[in-house]
Amino acid sequence: MENATAAQEHALRVDTHLGKFSQGCTVLLTALAFVFNQPWLALVTAIIMVLSALMPTVSPYRLLYKWVVVPLGLLRPRIVEDDPAPHRFAQGVGAAFLLAASILLFLTRLTTVGWVLDLIVFVLAGINLTVGFCAGCFVYYHLGRLGLLPRVRYEGNFHWRGV
Amino acid sequence: MSPLLVRLGVLVLITLLLSLLVWMGRRFVEMRRRQALGAEPLVPGMLQDAENAIDGIVEVSKTGTDKAGSDTNKETAVRILAFSSDDCHQCHRLQAPALQRVREEMGERVTVIEVDAPASPELTQRYHILTVPSTVIVDAKGHVHAVNYGFASTQRLLQQIDTVLAMTV
Secondary structure: OHHHHHHHHHOOEEEHHHHHHHHHHHHHHHHHHHHOOOHHHHHHHHHHHHHHHHOHHHOHHHHHHHHHHOOOOOOOOOEEEOOHHHHHHHHHHHHHHHHHHHHHHHHOOOHHHHHHHHHHHHHHHHHHHHOOOOHHHHHHHHHHHHOOOOOEOOOOOOOEOOO | OOHHHHHHHHHHHHHHHHHHHHHHHHHHHHHHHHHHHOOOOOOOOHHHHHHHHOOOEEEEOOOOOOOOOOHHHHOOOEEEEEEEOOOOHHHHHHHHHHHHHHHHHHHHHEEEEEEEHHHOHHHHHHOOOOOOOEEEEEEOOOOEEEEEEOOOOHHHHHHHHHHHHHHHO
């Protein structure tokens, strides 16, 4: 019985509603950036996703969810077993795409490529939101297979395992 | 036509195409799941035969020592076939601990049969396994009751087991 309790305590957990809220916000921001031709909105989304990946505790998505969405009763936390590391990796990938898009949109004439990158993030976040398929997580697991994965483990911050 | 409308049109088109792909994907997975649910019952001894034929099957009971087809397993009300592979990160990091918790919760009523998917083509075809981890819930008579493609949480597995147990009582 003690083992069962200990196992439960050590189970990796994720708030899926926070994840869905983050994906919904990303879909909305990337769509608005594209429709209204506002590259700064893509850059803002990129910065938010960088923060979400590197410092989840100060992620604007999380703060908005924790201090506005949950208190207003719009969503309630739904904690399930899952590994947070692949999701953070996925946010990092999204951030990289949007940073690249921002660079192209602000500093070059390759605006079409920039908007394509923005729309890729829109599509992948939309798939995750609607179907639950996390493309970034898929990449994470395949990089792990190839031994190329930066082995991260969520303990409130980045933690390099085995070093 | 204004650039705003063009961009809006592009976004709507992308969304429609995406919805179509999602719909087709869901239909495909549901079709495979239905086929798996309709698989021939897993008769006693089949796993033992399969174990002799396929090196990839290892059955782990609560004690982690029993093998497929042993006397203990004949009394098991529910079997979980857990498909995984050596290089499946999610299988080892998430699914294996979840199955361990199920075993601790349900005791001898549940037996987990770990199947190395790449080494067991017969079973992966039989249950139309699309990915690892996948879990198949089988009752005492060998009938399939649920198929989970991808990670299945402890709670989900316990609910499926409860359903099987309620039907057999």
